[in-house]
Amino acid sequence: MNNCSDWDWSAIDFTSDTYNAQLTDQQRKMWENPVQTSSTSNAFEISSPYLDNAYPFTRELYQSGNDYLICQDNQLSKIAHRDLRCPVRFLHGDEDDVIPYTKIYDAADALQSKHSGTDIAIKLIKGGDHRLSNADDISSLLDTLNEFL
Structure with missing residues (x-):
């Protein structure tokens, strides 16, 4: 990889x-x-x-x-x-008031069409805002990072 x-x-x-x-x-x-x-x-x-x-x-x-x-x-x-040969993870809050969370679905679809077979996953964080800065949000971010360590 x-x-x-x-x-x-x-x-x-x-x-x-x-x-x-x-x-x-x-x-x-x-x-x-x-x-x-x-x-x-x-x-x-x-x-x-x-x-x-x-x-x-x-x-x-x-x-x-x-x-x-x-x-x-x-x-x-x-x-x-x-050539994209690494996993892609999108994390986004469903209460982001700056960037609509639907943008991650568009991005995942676009990457998948350009880079077929790429490991792409989406995690929509319930209650997450634009910054994803509360304790549960940070825990989700760290859990995702830990997948790759």
């Missing part, structure tokens, strides 16, 4: 979803036609109840995120052209 430590994913398709949901038409035009833009048009801020300060979402973050899209048919995605 290959070590998959170089697969660095955050939320599934976070960059593309954020881009599509957050950018205004004017920002999108500036990003898609980068003609000597000022630094203020090169980023926009993402706010969240889970962040103390707004997070800068840059063009570079968006472009690098395209390498790891799972649920979208993107010819540039490294995932589509890579």
Whole structure:
């Protein structure tokens, strides 16, 4: 089994979803036609109840995120052209108010179609929120990690 430590994913398709949901038409035009833009048009801020300060979402973050899209048919995605030979585990809270838990089913289906035979499992954590930070959530996360140790 290959070590998959170089697969660095955050939320599934976070960059593309954020881009599509957050950018205004004017920002999108500036990003898609980068003609000597000022630094203020090169980023926009993402706010969240889970962040103390707004997070800068840059063009570079968006472009690098395209390498790891799972649920979208993107010819540039490294995932589509890579041999996945490690187990994949999705853990998600059913009360996540930021990312719908249905996203993990889409991701699992997309990975399975691209990497047939891959060991993919989903664990939907009852009562789990976006952070999965209470004691039971952390226990579930640790149990999943222990499967591989």
